[in-house]
């Protein structure tokens with residue numbers, strides 16, 4: 001059994017989450033999407049072993065690396081892929097923007113469901129493409145896809161759909177029916193699909209790989225996976241983008257090659273192999289721990305009127321509805337930061353539909369979650385005075 005209750009001091013390691021608040025000791029940071037847990041031992045050992053070889057020069061990925069990725073996808077997701085389909089990128093966001101460029105021309109449109117992870121927007125607009133945003137429907141915190149709204153908004157200029165599955169920040173793990181609906185929509189309108197499945201391993205019910213549900217879309221899909229959220233390896237910068245169609249893959253690889261960012265650093269090979277071959281049990285225990293944190297947090301939040309939240313199906317991110325506080329978004333951020341000393345993500349980072357919400361990160365020892373609840377309860381009580 002891993003001890004996720006252990007508080008591991010990250011301060012002073014130049015980690016973004018804690019060290020941007022280095023001068024504010026009282027601040028409890030529960031924002032950016034990484035975890036406050038130590039890496040599992042096989043990962044740590046792989047780093048040390050590689051570090052003990054004293055040359056850190058240009059590196060490549062081994063046969064074992066690709067086999068570990070293939071086996072992981074099969075074992076954890078019943079997803080059968082071939083080595084050639086895997087394109088390494090140093091992160092998922094760069095793959096989103098290159099994916100957009102591979103499947104659209106400047107001026108064409110990409111549809112997204114909002115609220116959604118903020119960089120979905122930049123990945124589209126920064127390269128001169130346009131966004132079509134279809135708002136998810138929020139029913140008591142449970143978000144669903146509005147297929148009628150998507151039909152209303154699509155234009156002949158829309159060429160791609162960017163899906164977050166599981167969905168950050170609303171915590172949905174899409175059902176087979178929902179994914180089929182997206183697939184049917186893409187086929188009807190001849191769209192490419194860019195699926196960001198970075199949270200695929202952090203789920204409390206079954207995650208369905210998009211192309212397993214919609215094999216008809218396999219040749220028009222760019223599917224983004226990574227060990228980064230799963231094993232808290234965001235700082236390693238390693239992602240595996242699955243592109244079955246050779247022509248599409250070559251287009252993507254050319255864009256990547258033009259930027260000269262497609263090679264892995266010296267630690268990626270051995271660390272990812274360790275993660276994908278020796279850490280299943282750690283991950284299973286992690287998911288139980290996170291889900292318990294979620295249950296606890298949701299129950300407590302829902303007892304602090306007027307705050308509300310729905311208990312998510314996946315990710316470690318809680319989406320808290322604070323609209324009842326009747327604050328502007330700036331006031332809300334100030335309330336949590338200055339009154340409660342809690343750093344959450346502002347809901348507006350995820351789009352206009354996030355106004356009045358905050359996102360809280362539950363990938364931390366339970367004691368932090370309990371402390372956050374205490375501070376929120378006290379903070380809200382002062383407002384009622």
Ligand SMILES: Cc1ncc(COP(=O)(O)O)c(C=O)c1O
Nearest residue numbers: 033091092093094117168196198
């Ligand atoms: C949906 C989603 N995609 C991508 C990322 C970041 O990916 P990367 O750091 O690999 O660029 C995140 C991080 O929170 C995320 O939630």
